[in-house]
Amino acid sequence: MSKPAIDRTATDPGPPDIDPAALVRLERLGGRSFVQRLLALFLDEATAKVDGVRASFAARDQQRLAYWSHSLVSSSGNLGLIRVQTAVRQLELYAKTGDWAPVGALVVELDEAFARARGELERQLAELRAS
Amino acid sequence: MKRVAVIEDNGDNRLLVRAILEGRYEVAEYATGPEALAAVTHARPDVVLLDISLPEMDGTEVLRHLRADVRLRELPVIALTAHAMAGDRERYIAVGFDDYVSKPILDEAELLDAIARYAEPAA
Numbered sequence: 001m002s003k004p005a006i007d008r009t010a011t012d013p014g015p016p017d018i019d020p021a022a023l024v025r026l027e028r029l030g031g032r033s034f035v036q037r038l039l040a041l042f043l044d045e046a047t048a049k050v051d052g053v054r055a056s057f058a059a060r061d062q063q064r065l066a067y068w069s070h071s072l073v074s075s076s077g078n079l080g081l082i083r084v085q086t087a088v089r090q091l092e093l094y095a096k097t098g099d100w101a102p103v104g105a106l107v108v109e110l111d112e113a114f115a116r117a118r119g120e121l122e123r124q125l126a127e128l129r130a131s
Numbered sequence: 132m133k134r135v136a137v138i139e140d141n142g143d144n145r146l147l148v149r150a151i152l153e154g155r156y157e158v159a160e161y162a163t164g165p166e167a168l169a170a171v172t173h174a175r176p177d178v179v180l181l182d183i184s185l186p187e188m189d190g191t192e193v194l195r196h197l198r199a200d201v202r203l204r205e206l207p208v209i210a211l212t213a214h215a216m217a218g219d220r221e222r223y224i225a226v227g228f229d230d231y232v233s234k235p236i237l238d239e240a241e242l243l244d245a246i247a248r249y250a251e252p253a254a
Contacts, residue, residue: 029239030150041143070184073213075143077235 017116022080023124032128039125042075043118049075050114053091057107065103066095079121083113132157133250136176138167138193139211140185144234148180148211151239155252164188168196171203177250180242181228183212194227207249 026035052068069092076084087110094103135156139145145160152158159176161167164185171179179197183190190210197203210223213234220231230245243252 025237026147029147034146034150038143038146041146045142067184067186070213071141074234074236075141077213077237078143078147 017081017083017113018120019080019082022078026078032131036125036128038078039121039128042079043121043125046072046075046114047118050110053088053110054107056095057103060100062095062098066092069095076117079117081113081117084110084117087113132253133177134159134174135246135250136161136167136171136179137211138162138164138179138185138190139182141182144182144211147236148242151236151242152246155243156246156250164190164193164196168193171197171206172200175203176206178246179206179208180211180232180246181208183210183214183223191226198227209245209249 023035026038030038049068049072053065053072056065056068069088072088073085073092076088087106091103091106091110094100094106133156135152136159137145137148138161139148140162142162145162149158149160156178159170159174161170165188167179181190181193185193188196190212194208197206197208207229208227209230209232210228211232211234212219212223219233223231230248232242232245236242246252
């Protein structure tokens with residue numbers, strides 16, 4: 001049996017969704033209004049990028065899959081989205097090698113990780129807007 | 132104040148770079164290579180931060196255009212990329228970049244130091 005692309009067991013929940021230190025660093029860098037703008041921009045752009053990953057996989061388009069995955073590597077890293085970044089780094093690598101076998105599971109992982117991250121970022125953004 | 136051109140398709144990365152540089156440099160942002168090439172001949176920057184993975188024309192092609200232009204060939208160009216793998220720095224310098232900074236930018240001092248090697252920040 002081949003090893004799954006990402007192996008999660010009950011005793012190994014994997015890395016956390018978000019590194020809380022990332023938003024603290026960004027606030028120190030540019031203040032609360034900057035973090036608010038960065039979160040809003042990410043939420044606005046990242047959904048289309050994740051859609052791009054999904055569509056590229058469906059079309060088995062290596063070049064587009066590498067482009068969209070790569071595009072999410074730094075954006076997710078800026079905000080400390082650990083699981084999203086882990087998934088897109090692997091997706092970019094597999095896209096470049098043309099190995100499609102693990103890609104389906106990684107796209108599912110990305111979808112799940114992004115959905116969780118988006119929920120948390122939307123909550124943080126709402127808090128910032130209310131403050 | 133010295134001028135830095137940021138050529139980067141991700142709006143969030145441009146916003147982050149601007150936040151790091153603001154007050155130290157004048158920042159001009161461009162989302163694509165052709166847009167930047169059209170602009171920098173008229174508004175010459177002191178340093179260029181150039182993403183590699185760009186739509187339409189990738190960063191290495193943008194660099195080739197800059198190096199082919201006698202008015203711009205001496206511009207310091209720093210590769211800004213999430214292709215963070217062993218040997219990347221040497222590879223990008225070998226194709227003509229002056230320096231290399233990896234994304235995500237987790238240590239703003241690394242970016243500021245790289246730019247300061249070519250253009251002094253405002254006091």
